[in-house]
Amino acid sequence: EPEVTQTPSHQVTQMGQEVILRCVPISNHLYFYWYRQILGQKVEFLVSFYNNEISEKSEIFDDQFSVERPDGSNFTLKIRSTKLEDSAMYFCASSEWESGNTIYFGEGSWLTVV
């Protein structure tokens, strides 16, 4: 079964540093997403991306966050200047329009900000 893959699986970074989390969505999918889960809390939507632009973002997705599809396969989330409260599991996901809202998730990237 095709999978969404994410790297790194775990990253530790110092507060104030920039972090890039990488994702390879399923190849024929058109919509890409980032979600995050702070330890002990709900999985929360960050952003959706379609046709090379953001289609929706949540109130969490402020100016320190950005997303990019730098080539035909990768989808990245950049956190410009990390804060302690950015420590979370970040999930990438993708979906194919025709499949009717079925979203497939990657294994997650665990980010620890110290």
Place this chain on the structure above:
Amino acid sequence: AQSVSQHNHHVILSEAASLELGCNYSYGGTVNLFWYVQYPGQHLQLLLKYFSGDPLVKGIKGFEAEFIKSKFSFNLRKPSVQWSDTAEYFCAVNGRGSTLGRLYFGRGTQLTVWP
């Protein structure tokens, strides 16, 4: 405001016991409903989904869920659990016709099955 409530944070069962995990949602409109499962160290996997039609939906691994519109509920059931069902289970909702993919998740229920 959109929200999803999962009533049980941690459920512990013995093998062969029956399972029911509660999920209630609040959403202003027609919804699509999902249950995802996350096995230890793995990604969120879709167990089952409801878009329309028969409110009793069957998913993988013997799971099923029933959409009761009047109760805003989408409870997950399995008649006989196995040790391999130990995982975290997430209920999620999005709005039909809304931006594709913006899922609202519940907090998750950790299921532990003892052999």
